[in-house]
Amino acid sequence: MNTWLREAKPEDESFILEIRNAEDVRAWSKNQEVISEATHARWFESQLQDPKSLIWIIEDKIQPLGYIRSKETKDRTWQLSFALGYGARGQGYCNTAIQQACKLLIENQGAQCLLAEVISANSVVIHLLKKSGFVDKRKTQEVGFEIEQLELWAMCSEPRRV
Numbered sequence: 418m419n420t421w422l423r424e425a426k427p428e429d430e431s432f433i434l435e436i437r438n439a440e441d442v443r444a445w446s447k448n449q450e451v452i453s454e455a456t457h458a459r460w461f462e463s464q465l466q467d468p469k470s471l472i473w474i475i476e477d478k479i480q481p482l483g484y485i486r487s488k489e490t491k492d493r494t495w496q497l498s499f500a501l502g503y504g505a506r507g508q509g510y511c512n513t514a515i516q517q518a519c520k521l522l523i524e525n526q527g528a529q530c531l532l533a534e535v536i537s538a539n540s541v542v543i544h545l546l547k548k549s550g551f552v553d554k555r556k557t558q559e560v561g562f563e564i565e566q567l568e569l570w571a572m573c574s575e576p577r578r579v
């Protein structure tokens with residue numbers, strides 16, 4: 418798969434907002450409200466300045482396809498989330514991007530544990546995460562949703578076939 422990650426730059430602000438505000442991206446988020454430009458701009462600037470927050474643009478040879486981001490939520494534990502533009506879906510790009518991001522977090526940031534929180538009904542994302550080696554951690558109830566937490570420990574990060 419000819420895909421790679423590059424660190425997000427200030428110029429990526431509107432591309433990322435467009436994807437964040439896509440109907441299904443909002444629907445699969447705990448906070449489902451549409452994000453205003455001003456709120457996004459503040460958030461994006463703060464993320465770019467935060468060394469414990471990383472945003473990568475998923476690209477093919479020609480164009481940006483989506484993003485994957487990660488935040489260190491406690492020492493050596495990084496939480497991931499991701500989304501693709503509609504035109505880039507269904508071609509396996511995210512599978513590659515998750516595996517690349519996990520490798521970067523483990524090798525460059527010293528991550529020991531990778532986490533993802535997903536609305537339990539989002540079976541595509543749960544499938545993708547498990548394919549990259551994530552396993553179920555626990556289920557919680559938050560703001561009316563059942564949330565599944567999945568984790569991957571660095572020492573057992575070999576992708577598994579699902």
Ligand SMILES: CC(C)(COP(=O)(O)OP(=O)(O)OC[C@H]1O[C@@H](n2cnc3c(N)ncnc32)[C@H](O)[C@@H]1OP(=O)(O)O)[C@@H](O)C(=O)NCCC(=O)NCCS
Pocket residue numbers: 441442445497498499500501502505506507508509510511512533534535539540541542544545548
């Ligand atoms: C989640 C998302 C990034 C998927 O990326 P993608 O690269 O298009 O994924 P693909 O369609 O290529 O692959 C999906 C996989 O799920 C499988 N799948 C499809 N429908 C499924 C279902 N209902 N249940 C389980 N698995 C399913 C596919 O067969 C494929 O598996 P495979 O790689 O083993 O063949 C994209 O749909 C998206 O941006 N969704 C909205 C945002 C979102 O939900 N983000 C998650 C927040 S953490």
